[in-house]
């Protein structure tokens with residue numbers, strides 16, 4: 401499945417819990433904000449938003465990472481554009 405993952409750099413406070421839980425998907429940049437990777441690779445350069453192909457297991461890990469964010473800086477959408485997290 402495809403997932404669109406968006407980090408709001410204005411909300412990110414650099415707590416890095418998303419990186420601890422899902423290091424294949426999130427990494428800290430020089431500004432101490434989380435950026436989105438594609439399976440550990442920033443293939444098109446670093447980005448606060450990326451659409452990646454994910455297995456069900458990877459999806460669960462990415463959502464756990466998003467749930468760990470104290471400021472709800474991470475939003476996840478499915479390929480139809482439905483918001484998976486945070487629940488609306």
Ligand code: SF4
Pocket residue numbers: 407411412413414415416417418419426433434468469470471472473474
């Ligand atoms: S958990 Fe949230 S605040 Fe912490 S680095 Fe990740 S996006 Fe930023």
